[in-house]
Amino acid sequence: MKKTELTSSRIQLFLPFLLTGIVIAGDQIIKLLILRLVDPYPGFPGYPVLGDFFRIIHTRNLGIAFSIGRSLPGNIRYIIFSILPVMVMAVIVFYYFKMDDLTNLQRWALAGILGGGTGNILDRFFRPEGVVDFLDFKFFGLFGLDRWPTFNIADSSVVVCGLILVISFFVQEGKQKDE
Numbered sequence: 001m002k003k004t005e006l007t008s009s010r011i012q013l014f015l016p017f018l019l020t021g022i023v024i025a026g027d028q029i030i031k032l033l034i035l036r037l038v039d040p041y042p043g044f045p046g047y048p049v050l051g052d053f054f055r056i057i058h059t060r061n062l063g064i065a066f067s068i069g070r071s072l073p074g075n076i077r078y079i080i081f082s083i084l085p086v087m088v089m090a091v092i093v094f095y096y097f098k099m100d101d102l103t104n105l106q107r108w109a110l111a112g113i114l115g116g117g118t119g120n121i122l123d124r125f126f127r128p129e130g131v132v133d134f135l136d137f138k139f140f141g142l143f144g145l146d147r148w149p150t151f152n153i154a155d156s157s158v159v160v161c162g163l164i165l166v167i168s169f170f171v172q173e174g175k176q177k178d179e
Contacts, residue, residue, distance in 0.1 A: 012104065013097075016111035023115025027153040028122060031132040034058050038134065041150075046136060053138045059150045060130035067149065070130075082124045089117045105168050112161030119154030 038046065038058040046057030063070030064081055072080070096102070096110050123131040133150040140146075 013107070016104075016108045019108055019111045020115040020118070023112060023153065023157045024118050024122070027116070027119035027157070030134070030153055031123070034132055034134045055136045056134055057136045057150060059133045060127075061133050061150075062130040065149070065155070078124075082121065085117055085121055089114055089121070103168060103172065106165055109161040109165035109168065112157045113165070116154040116157030116161065119152070119157070
């Protein structure tokens with residue numbers, strides 16, 4: 001392999017980590033702004049952006065998605081919601097570098113998941129009051145919810161990139177069956 005080809009392949013391998021950095025930086029910067037500019041909910045109902053449909057609020061989440069596990073004892077919660085996700089992210093990084101058959105899209109999706117996971121892990125380690133959540137959407141009673149549980153940029157990155165990753169695996173599998 002020529003030196004330029006080797007350099008190009010290294011760039012392609014590491015370029016998705018730009019997304020990781022952008023997600024972490026964007027998530028943490030916006031969380032800092034929320035902490036400084038928005039009083040905690042429920043005392044302050046937040047800033048409506050699209051009427052009652054979407055608003056910016058300031059909440060803290062000691063649990064994981066949908067506040068699951070927030071009532072667990074602190075040391076158990078720390079292990080499950082901090083240490084375990086760090087281990088999962090280490091597995092993702094290992095998988096990222098060991099699997100040669102990942103597409104560029106799959107690498108970008110994994111990098112987005114790492115960015116989102118890191119954004120929330122930083123909150124868990126450095127914000128003992130819980131992960132800062134601020135995006136609040138009306139959900140019109142679907143699934144018995146008037147409002148969707150409040151979330152943040154990191155959560156969005158994990159969910160969106162996770163969906164992209166899963167869909168890309170199905171598409172890749174379908175292509176392989178056709179061949």
